[in-house]
Amino acid sequence: MEIKTLFVTKLYRAAVEGIDNASLLKSCRAIASGDKAGQRWSRENNYAGYTSYASLNDLPKRDPNFAALKSALDKHAMAFARELHLDLSGRRLGLDSMWVNVLEPGGVHTSHIHPQSVLSGTYYVDVPPGASALKLEDPRHASMMSAPQRTADAPESERTFIYVQPEAGEALMWESFIRHEVPMNTAKKARISVSFNYS
Ligand SMILES: [Fe+2]
Structure with missing residues (x-):
């Protein structure tokens, strides 16, 4: 008998070197307190806290901390692309958006x-105790029709939902078609992150 593992879904996780995280945290706070359009968008869209997702698309030009994060992430994105065997025809993936998320206690995404996009991910700036994990969903889920649930002791690679508890200073990256969410932030403080897309 032979069992092959096919159609593998990969999650990239790495510490991002060379980032002054304390200074980046200040930059995130400064963007959040200065961006009135983003504050309004967050309020109108019931985002518990602040996101620059709909209001700013030039963070690396606004602040050298975001520029440093972009250049570090560019390398990680290319490393992941190689790991995924993506044929980019000699070209490089480029950052096409980057945004700040300040998710207050009780907030969800x-x-x-x-x-x-090709790759999406998040760099974690501040993850206080009790802060939300990232929940990822098996991309085949919508095709599973009447497939039974997986057993409680199924290995991680066989499960339908995966919870990853990030740490400050690291990035997670996945292929952009993978459905994901941020469950309720049960920390006493905001969970602060910078999300991005590569295309
Ligand atoms: Fe997302």
Whole structure:
């Protein structure tokens, strides 16, 4: 008998070197307190806290901390692309968006994908005790029809939902079609992160 493992889904996780995280945290706070359009968007869209997702698309130009993060992430994105065997025809993946998330206690970010991108991910700036994990969903889930649930002792690679508890200073990256969400932030403080898309 032979069992092959096919159609593998990979999650990239790495510490991001060379980032002054304390200074980046100040930059995130400064963006959040200065961006009135983003504050309004967050309020109108019931985002518990602040996101620059809909209001700013030039963070690396605004602040050298975001520029440093971008250049570090560029290398990680290319490393992941190699690991995924993506044929980029000699070209490089480019950052096409980067945004700050300040998720206050009690806040959630409901399940979604990132259409029109190749890789998506998040760099974690501040993850206080009790802060939300990242929940990822098996991308075949919608095709599973009447497939039974997986057993409680199924190995991680066989499960339908995966919870990853990030640490400050690291990045997670996945292919953009993978549905993910941020469950309720049960920390006493905001969970602060910078998310991004590569295309
Ligand atoms: Fe996302």
